[in-house]
Amino acid sequence: MPHEYFAPQPTPTSELPDPAPLLRSLTHGVLEVLAGVREVDPLARWFSEDAFRSLVVRANLSARARSARGVAPRRPQFEIRAQRVTEPVDGVIEAAVVVAGPGRTRAVAIRLEGIDRRWRATSLAIL
Numbered sequence: 001m002p003h004e005y006f007a008p009q010p011t012p013t014s015e016l017p018d019p020a021p022l023l024r025s026l027t028h029g030v031l032e033v034l035a036g037v038r039e040v041d042p043l044a045r046w047f048s049e050d051a052f053r054s055l056v057v058r059a060n061l062s063a064r065a066r067s068a069r070g071v072a073p074r075r076p077q078f079e080i081r082a083q084r085v086t087e088p089v090d091g092v093i094e095a096a097v098v099v100a101g102p103g104r105t106r107a108v109a110i111r112l113e114g115i116d117r118r119w120r121a122t123s124l125a126i127l
Helices: 021-033 040-046 050-067
Strands: 079-086 092-100 103-116 120-125
Touching: 021 040, 021 050, 021 079, 021 092, 021 103, 021 120, 040 050, 040 120, 050 120
Parallel strands: none
Antiparallel strands: 079 092, 092 103, 103 120
8 A cells, every 4th residue: 555655654662863963962951941941843853743732831831830930940060870672572671760950860761763763752751
């Protein structure tokens, strides 16, 4: 069937780059978006449609909360302390990135799936 050739194609892990740099970049990018110092649109290429939509909603809620409190956006100060990566099935990575900031330590959970020969975040949660 021709539509099978045009649909997103799963990619095995062996044909994908090391996910560690992408996990670090996505974590930095997402935290900066939520802090209001980075636009969300440039991250779209790394997310599935649903995951990106969720990030946009969360970024808008963060912006509203900052506005209600009269707080200006500030670049977040944090350090990535650890990354834990598992591969439940070929072509799928589930990671927890531990991020320490001045006031608290958080975990960013990211699921990456190999689609069309590159990693795409299909789920993201900040705990």
